[in-house]
Amino acid sequence: MKRPVASRSFIFVLLLVLACSPPKTGEKKPLSAAELAAAFEKSRKEEEGKKNKEFNLMDHSVLDTCRGVFEGDWDEKVSEDITCRAAVRVNLEDCRITWITITDSSYLNPDAARLIPQRIIESQRLPVDAVSGASVSSWTLMTAVAVALGIDLMELEE
Numbered sequence: 001m002k003r004p005v006a007s008r009s010f011i012f013v014l015l016l017v018l019a020c021s022p023p024k025t026g027e028k029k030p031l032s033a034a035e036l037a038a039a040f041e042k043s044r045k046e047e048e049g050k051k052n053k054e055f056n057l058m059d060h061s062v063l064d065t066c067r068g069v070f071e072g073d074w075d076e077k078v079s080e081d082i083t084c085r086a087a088v089r090v091n092l093e094d095c096r097i098t099w100i101t102i103t104d105s106s107y108l109n110p111d112a113a114r115l116i117p118q119r120i121i122e123s124q125r126l127p128v129d130a131v132s133g134a135s136v137s138s139w140t141l142m143t144a145v146a147v148a149l150g151i152d153l154m155e156l157e158e
Helices: 005-020 033-054 110-123 135-149 153-157
Strands: 066-079 082-095 095-108
Touching: 066 135, 082 135, 095 110, 095 135, 110 135, 135 153
Parallel strands: none
Antiparallel strands: 066 082, 082 095
16 A cells, blocks of 8 residues: 655654754754755655565465466446457566566557556556546556456455
8 A cells, every 4th residue: 555645744844853953962963954855765765665575466466476478458448439448468577577568459548558567567566556637548457467467456455
């Protein structure tokens, strides 16, 4: 589950307040703005590292292997006449998604087609943030990847 940005902002504000408060007798001087920014960035990276270590996408898959090329597709009815479709090939190496290729599509938003596979590969997660203005295409692609890997998206939403 994605952590709200407010929590990072709160940490940053807390660090800022602590850094700007006058030192008590025998304490170190307050952090400079550069030191504070570096501390915040280090904290953010540690938090991101923990998040990635704690979550293994393949723990939610029915596949019995962590290597190979898998195919999946999904159709999402948009209206009476329009169905958004995505068929994908997903490559796994050492339980990590290394590439996603869209092999067939119809009514798929080009921005979603470009960004959703990138987001999945970078985060090694499902679901990822949908592309603004292309939510149906985004979810169609995410679901096609989930089908290829044998993952129940409803389970991951919880």
